Amino acid sequence: MSSRREVWRNAVAWMTGVGAALALAGWVLAPMLGRGMLQVRFFDIGQGDAILVTTPAGGHIVVDGGPDGSLLHKLGPVLPLWDRTIELVVLTHPHADHLVGLVELARRYRIKQVLASEDSAATPEYRALEAELARQHIPLLIARGGAVQQLEPRLELRVLYPPAGNPASANPNDASVVLQLVYADAEVLLTGDLEAAAQNALPAAWLASDLLKVAHHGSSDALNLEILGKIKPAVAVISVGENSYGHPSRRVLRALERIPALVLTTQEDGDITATTRGYAWRVHSAHSGILTP
Numbered sequence: 654m655s656s657r658r659e660v661w662r663n664a665v666a667w668m669t670g671v672g673a674a675l676a677l678a679g680w681v682l683a684p685m686l687g688r689g690m691l692q693v694r695f696f697d698i699g700q701g702d703a704i705l706v707t708t709p710a711g712g713h714i715v716v717d718g719g720p721d722g723s724l725l726h727k728l729g730p731v732l733p734l735w736d737r738t739i740e741l742v743v744l745t746h747p748h749a750d751h752l753v754g755l756v757e758l759a760r761r762y763r764i765k766q767v768l769a770s771e772d773s774a775a776t777p778e779y780r781a782l783e784a785e786l787a788r789q790h791i792p793l794l795i796a797r798g799g800a801v802q803q804l805e806p807r808l809e810l811r812v813l814y815p816p817a818g819n820p821a822s823a824n825p826n827d828a829s830v831v832l833q834l835v836y837a838d839a840e841v842l843l844t845g846d847l848e849a850a851a852q853n854a855l856p857a858a859w860l861a862s863d864l865l866k867v868a869h870h871g872s873s874d875a876l877n878l879e880i881l882g883k884i885k886p887a888v889a890v891i892s893v894g895e896n897s898y899g900h901p902s903r904r905v906l907r908a909l910e911r912i913p914a915l916v917l918t919t920q921e922d923g924d925i926t927a928t929t930r931g932y933a934w935r936v937h938s939a940h941s942g943i944l945t946p
Contacts, residue, residue, distance in 0.1 A: 691808065691836040693864065693927045694731065697919040697939070698723040699894030700870065701750030704843065705731065706834065710805050716743045716832065716843055718754030725757055727924070737762050743796075743832065744769040745845030746825045747779040759785045766792045770815055772828035796830040799856070807931055809835045813855050814847060826869060827851040833859055837931025842884060844868040852877040860884050863946075864927055864934050867891045867909070871901025871918070876908055887946040888936055889914040890925050915946040 694705040698719035705728065706714040713732070718724050739762050745751055747769075758764070759782065767786060786793050798816040803809055814831035822828050829845030842862035844852075846869040865886035869875040870893040889909045891901045901918060909916045915936070917925050923939030936944045 689930055691834065691839065691841075691929050691931070693834075693841055694727075695866065695890045695892055695919055695925040695927075696724065696727040697894075697923045697925075698727065698754070698892075700896045700900075701754075701894070702745070702845070702866075702870075702892045703727065703754060704866065704892075708805055708808055709836070711736075712740045712804070713738070714741045714743065715739050715755075715758065717745055717751040717845075718742075718756075718758055720750040720753050722754060722757050724754035725761060728758075728762075739764045741765060742767045743830055744782070745830045745843075746770055746772075746828055747776055748825055748846065749776070749778050751846070752776075752778045752782060756781050756785055759789065759791065764789075764791050766794055768794045768796050768830065770825075770828040770830050771795045772815070772819070772822060772825065798831075798854075807837045811835065811859055813842075813859055814851075816854060822851075824848070829868070831855065833862060836929060839863055839929040839931055839934060841927070842866065842886070846870075848874045849877040849880075850874075852880045855880060857883055863887045865889045865914070867901070867905065869900075870896070870898075871905045872898060873902040873904060875902070876905050878908060881908060881912070885912060886914045888927065888934055889916050890927075891916070891918040893918050893920045895920070915944060917944070 689709050691709055692707040696703040701720040702717040703719035703724045704716040742764050796812050798812055798814045800812040811833040813833055815828050826846040826848050829847040831847055832843045834841050840862035841864040843866045860883040862884050865884055867875055867889050871891040893900050922941055926937045928935045938944055
């Protein structure tokens, strides 16, 4: 096996502490996909989150699975028939609109490992996922803020939240796993449903990001204006569908536009795909075509 394809080495656990290395199982990458581009797809799956990251060397990371089986229908056209491996699945928190699609994903695809918050409520949906992971002996790892992994040349994965020792919260949103992917000079920040007050605990040194997945479907509690000023996104994506909650909030939309950021929603723009070679992001909307931030 060539060193070019052995991008993530064998390891045993996710480590804690700022600057600590993340330890993930190795993956075998698809050389045909090694085009030097990082791609992030925000799927239009209704009121929920489902994100597919494809790394420059062809590895796949799924962040959340949406509220139903829509994720499988989205993955079918974009993943090759011969590539049924997901190197990493991240469950940001155990609400059904982020979790349900992961159960069937685990049954249909080969998942190397799952990363989740320690504060995961014992909902029926979460128990179903736990049971499927146990049946297949898929490692379930606990996310620790401050951990970092060099995935590939120039590509780094950082866990910003929850911090180690984070007290259990009555609100699962505030235990959301927050990730940042950094590819050379391009960053994407994925915030789960972390609400505004809890965002104060995010490490300031890791906030600046060109591409932001807005927390909690753009709800009124999704933005901490001080933190947003440190992120300074050029593109802000809101994953949202038909809902009775008033998502996305007009206040949130106005705050993002004042940055100014190009604001896209999956409800209006369909699947949103952002691609970078390590500098500027190229953004494509299923409904609007190529967009320039």
